[in-house]
Amino acid sequence: MDKKTTLGFVLIGIVLMIWMWQQAPPPATQVAGTQDSLQQRTLPAKDSLVEQRAPAAKVAEPAAPADSLGRFFAGRETGAEKVITIKTDLYTAEITTKGGLLRKWELANFKTWDKHPVQLVDYDGGGDLSVLFTSTDGRLINTRELYFECAYTPWQSVELKGDEKFTVELSVRAGTAGRLIKRLTFENGKYSFDCDFVFRGMDSVVSNFEYEILWERGLRYAEENSVDESSYAMAYAYSGGELAEVDATKPGEAVKEDINGATNWVATRSKYFLVALLADEGSTQGAYLEGHRSQLADKGEMETYSIALKMPFRGGKEESSHISVYAGPLDYDIVKSYGRNLQETMNLGAAWIIRPISEYVMIPLFTLLHSFIPNYGIVIIVFSIIIKIALHPLTRSSMRSMKRMQALSPLLSEVKAKYKDNPEKMNQQVMNLYKEYGINPAAGCLPLLLQMPILFALWAVLRSSIDLRQAGFAGWIQDLSIPDTVLTLPFTVPFFGITMVSGVALAMGVTMFVQQKMSTTDPRQKAMIWMMPILMTLIFNNLPSGLNLYYFVFNILSIGQQMWINKQHGDEPLRKVDPKKRNTGIMAKLTKDMPKMR
Numbered sequence: 001m002d003k004k005t006t007l008g009f010v011l012i013g014i015v016l017m018i019w020m021w022q023q024a025p026p027p028a029t030q031v032a033g034t035q036d037s038l039q040q041r042t043l044p045a046k047d048s049l050v051e052q053r054a055p056a057a058k059v060a061e062p063a064a065p066a067d068s069l070g071r072f073f074a075g076r077e078t079g080a081e082k083v084i085t086i087k088t089d090l091y092t093a094e095i096t097t098k099g100g101l102l103r104k105w106e107l108a109n110f111k112t113w114d115k116h117p118v119q120l121v122d123y124d125g126g127g128d129l130s131v132l133f134t135s136t137d138g139r140l141i142n143t144r145e146l147y148f149e150c151a152y153t154p155w156q157s158v159e160l161k162g163d164e165k166f167t168v169e170l171s172v173r174a175g176t177a178g179r180l181i182k183r184l185t186f187e188n189g190k191y192s193f194d195c196d197f198v199f200r201g202m203d204s205v206v207s208n209f210e211y212e213i214l215w216e217r218g219l220r221y222a223e224e225n226s227v228d229e230s231s232y233a234m235a236y237a238y239s240g241g242e243l244a245e246v247d248a249t250k251p252g253e254a255v256k257e258d259i260n261g262a263t264n265w266v267a268t269r270s271k272y273f274l275v276a277l278l279a280d281e282g283s284t285q286g287a288y289l290e291g292h293r294s295q296l297a298d299k300g301e302m303e304t305y306s307i308a309l310k311m312p313f314r315g316g317k318e319e320s321s322h323i324s325v326y327a328g329p330l331d332y333d334i335v336k337s338y339g340r341n342l343q344e345t346m347n348l349g350a351a352w353i354i355r356p357i358s359e360y361v362m363i364p365l366f367t368l369l370h371s372f373i374p375n376y377g378i379v380i381i382v383f384s385i386i387i388k389i390a391l392h393p394l395t396r397s398s399m400r401s402m403k404r405m406q407a408l409s410p411l412l413s414e415v416k417a418k419y420k421d422n423p424e425k426m427n428q429q430v431m432n433l434y435k436e437y438g439i440n441p442a443a444g445c446l447p448l449l450l451q452m453p454i455l456f457a458l459w460a461v462l463r464s465s466i467d468l469r470q471a472g473f474a475g476w477i478q479d480l481s482i483p484d485t486v487l488t489l490p491f492t493v494p495f496f497g498i499t500m501v502s503g504v505a506l507a508m509g510v511t512m513f514v515q516q517k518m519s520t521t522d523p524r525q526k527a528m529i530w531m532m533p534i535l536m537t538l539i540f541n542n543l544p545s546g547l548n549l550y551y552f553v554f555n556i557l558s559i560g561q562q563m564w565i566n567k568q569h570g571d572e573p574l575r576k577v578d579p580k581k582r583n584t585g586i587m588a589k590l591t592k593d594m595p596k597m598r
Contacts, residue, residue: 069146070139072175072205079147084168085157088188090328096127099144100170100182103127105327110273111470113224120273120327122217129325131180131197132308133211136204142214143180148172160188177201191328192278192338198320199313206313212288213311213323215277218304219270225482226300230293232271235305236345237287239263243344248291248303256290263287266307269330269345272466277309278324278340286310329466332363349460357457366461376480377473380546384553387454392561405439455551462546473549476503480546493538502541504548509537511555518562 069077081098094104102121110118121128130144148170158166167185174180181198197213199206223229235246237259246257263284267276288308296302311321326342328334335342348358365386369379411433419426433439462468462481472478476486486503493499512533540548 068139069141070135070137072135072137072178073139073141073146073172076146076172079149080154081147082150082152082154082156084150084152085155086166086168086186087157087159088186088190089161090189090191093186093193094127095168095170095184097148097150097170099126099130099146100148100172101127101144102129102184102325107273107328110222110329112222118222118273120219120275122220125217128215128217129195130214130216131182131211132214133313134207136207143172143182146172148182160186162188164188174202174205178205191334192324192326194322194324196320196322197311198318200318202313202319203315203317206315209313209315210285211311211313212308213277213321214306214308215266215268215275215325216306216308218268218306219273219275221270221302222273223271226296226302229271230301230303232347233269233291233303233305234345235266235268235289235291235307237263237266237289237307238341238344239287243341244287244289246289246291246305248293248305251293251295251301254290254292257288259287259289260310261286263309265340265342266309267326267342267345268305268307272330272469274326274328274330274335274342274345275307276326276340276342276345277307278326278338279309280322283311283321284309285312330464331466332359333367347460347464349457353453354456354460357453358460362457362461363465366465366467370467375473376468376471376546377477377549380473380480380550381553384550385557387451388554388557388561391451408433408439458550459543459547462544468544468546473545477545477549480549481544483542484545484548496538496541498538498541500541502543502545502548504545504552505537505540505543508540508548508552508555509533511552511559512536514559515555515562518559518566 079097081096083097083103084095086093086095088108090108092104092106092108093102095101096103103126104119104123105121107118107120112118126144130142132140132142135141149172150168150170152168160166165185165187167183169181169183171179171181178199178201180202181196181200183194183196183198185194185196187193195213199211218233221229233248235257237244237257239259239261244257244259246255248255262282263279263286264281265276265278266287266289267274269275287310288306290306291303292305293301293303309323313319326335326338330346332343332346335345343359349355365383366379369382370376373379373382412430415429415433416426419429465481468481469479471480473480477484483500483502484504485500486506487501489499489501491499510533513529516529516532540551
């Protein structure tokens with residue numbers, strides 16, 4: 001390789017390293033205690049998270065004094081709690097009359113990092129899904145503070161099979177004539193349920209012609225690395241065909257987004273799970289998002305988001321609204337099946353180039369391969385072979401060009417030595433040599449440039465796809481979505497934050513060293529043989545083992561391809577190009593314009 005080719009590789013490597021370093025998950029931060037203690041994370045007091053507004057998403061205290069409820073709801077702050085359990089093939093839900101909340105949503109097919117069932121709702125905070133409005137006597141009413149009535153027996157349990165449905169109806173009285181009714185309809189086989197709110201005789205109770213439907217305590221975490229999971233946690237509102245995002249990045253500082261206008265849905269996510277409030281078309285008049293980041297023990301972090309749909313209240317004797325609530329995995333096919341663009345909440349890369357590759361190539365191809373290959377590690381290996389075959393013609397041309405560059409190196413050295421005092425003449429003669437022998441010095445970089453979008457898209461899919469969550473491969477690699485560990489270090493590597501050694505990343509670094517050794521012949525570039533593999537190994541050490549597995553296999557295939565090309569063309573002499581063909585191509589254009597350059 002000459003200096004320009006080396007510079008190209010260095011620049012590509014720097015871009016790749018900076019991007020990977022910025023996107024790499026932090027080392028695992030394990031919060032002391034059991035999973036129960038991990039999940040018992042409470043929000044800050046309401047005044048530190050959201051300001052008083054009417055109506056607006058706010059976190060209410062567990063109990064409200066009677067005088068704060070005003071004349072319509074005084075006495076509703078106490079009552080007998082009843083819990084109704086609904087069990088389906090996909091989840092177990094609990095509804096409580098204390099606030100009329102969904103207090104439990106336990107997924108049947110997913111486990112936390114330490115093998116407990118994934119529970120999405122903030123159980124310790126009492127649950128979620130309430131209504132907020134201002135009463136005509138000036139009180140800010142959050143229905144989570146009220147006890148509802150229902151006709152069910154305490155701890156009644158319902159199990160749904162096939163396509164069965166079940167509706168839970170809760171109601172709370174307002175004054176002597178008003179009543180707020182809440183109906184939750186569950187259907188087996190779906191991660192969503194329908195929710196109807198009926199305001200009967202509430203025309204003299206609700207003021208400001210607006211109320212809000214809230215999900216205010218976010219999602220419980222399910223992964224070991226809380227810092228990594230927090231890097232994915234966000235809140236969204238889809239309004240007017242555009243996605244608004246809220247991301248709490250600074251501890252103790254709330255971030256807010258108040259949206260006016262028809263809103264299709266609001267949502268909040270963790271790394272692999274999503275809760276979304278889906279409104280009927282044209283039924284809303286805005287949304288509210290708020291997020292807060294807090295510090296946990298052992299340098300952990302947690303982000304909690306409040307989301308709300310603003311609903312119009314027209315002052316009628318009876319008014320109602322309907323939403324659907326999705327609470328389940330961030331599975332691309334599942335969320336896309338709702339036809340509401342919920343897949344926009346998934347981190348699949350930059351929209352202009354990476355995301356299309358992720359959505360229309362990576363995910364479909366992975367799904368197809370997994371339909372007959374149960375092990376995702378083998379799927380990644382087969383995928384790397386497919387990509388290598390697809391890039392073979394270009395890579396073969398690149399490798400042959402690099403060998404010709406190596407053969408041309410002595411002639412280039414002679415020209416540079418002869419014209420070292422005349423840089424312009426030297427550059428012209430170098431270009432003439434390239435033209436004379438038909439060599440494009442940038443050809444060696446092109447396959448790597450073309451592979452980078454594929455690598456970035458694969459990186460995005462491996463980090464975002466719930467299919468790879470806890471999907472093992474072989475031996476010590478039991479989760480392809482996180483780094484694998486073969487050795488835990490008693491110290492932290494500065495700058496990179498490395499606390500363990502990834503076996504697959506180390507193997508990938510070895511293959512990179514072999515590649516560099518095979519392609520670098522200039523003694524002045526020996527530092528590159530060691531520098532790039534070491535740096536890339538450090539960068540890739542904290543990346544998902546699935547990504548490192550792909551790159552390791554791809555490098556092995558590249559080494560085999562290089563050996564084959566060396567065998568086929570190793571003794572091929574350096575030949576000049578037919579003079580008739582020298583006046584075409586990019587090098588001809590460059591040399592033609594060279595005398596004009598100043």
